[in-house]
Amino acid sequence: MKFAVDLHIHSALSPCGDEDMTPNNIVNMALLKGLDMIAVTDHNSAANLPAVLEVGKKQGLMIVPGIEVQTKEEVHIIxxxxTLQSALKLDEIIYNCLPDIPNNEEVFGRQLIMNSEDQIVGKVDKLLISSCALSVNDVFILANGLGGVCIPAHVDRPAYSITANLGFIPPSLKVKTVELSKKDSPEIIMKRHPFLKKYDYIISSDAHYLWDISEREFFVEMEFLSFTNLFDILCPNQKKL
Incomplete structure (x- = not known):
């Protein structure tokens, strides 16, 4: 069966995310758009995942815990x-690896932590769009050790992508799936970057605003809707905790 997914969505925790990107608004918009599964992947943090997962459970939407990590090479990795616990463990590691640069709310926006009622319960003080001290290789090792899957984000973009900043995808990472942005068709992207043809791909919205969340337009074929099936497709033989 084919299931509609959007595996790269930001909440109001990301300083570049609109403050309307609350747990309930994200889940309800995803349901209105007919999505079967989403992932909330804020910049360098998992602090809003507990609330988002709670809302998703109540509303009947499957939500994958995620983080978009910015490595020391300025590469974005989804x-x-x-499990939420694994995402929160990586969150703790990343936070300790971020530089002590405070967020300037007037410049970058607030970094809001919310509960399942969309109430603001805190803020993250460090600037989350900084590069952490972890390398691409470090992130893969840490995430994989926690039973996670790493997907190089928006590999077709000229900034903050593994292809732009490293010039290639290191074979040692054993990447199977990459993420393409939705501004161009896969055919155009593959023509521009022929070496990407060797990888499977997902297409995500990278939504920072509610209206940018994907419609039923990008699908993953699975026997049934589950984390296990999704992870087996994205990265077969991945460690399971």
Whole structure:
């Protein structure tokens, strides 16, 4: 069966995310758009995942815990996990590896932590769009050790992508799936970057605003809707905790 997914969505925790990207608004918009599964992947943090997962459970939407990590090479990596606990463990590691640069709310926006009622319960003080001290290789090792899957984000973009910043995808990472942005068709992207043809791909919205969340337009074929099936497709033989 084919299931409609969007595996790269930001909440109001990301400083570049609109403050309307609350747990309930994200889940309800995803349901209105007919999505079967989403992942919330804020910049360098998992602090809003507890609330988002709670809302998703109540509303009947499957949500994959995730983080979009910005490595020391300024490469964005989508890290997806089977459990909230694994995502929160990586969150703790990343936070300790971020530089002590405070967020300037007037410049970058607030970094809001919310509960399942969309109430603001805190803020993250460090600037989350900084590069952490972890390398691409470090992130893969850490996330994989927590049973997670790493997907190089928006590999077709000229900034913050593994292809732009490293010039290639290191074979040692054993990447199977990459993420393409939705501004161009896969055919155009593959023509521009022929070496990407060797990888499977997902297409995600990278939504920072509610209206940018994907419609029923990007699908993953699975026997049935589950984390196990999704992870087996994205990265077969991945460690299961």
């Amino acid at each position: 890290c997806l996990f089977r």
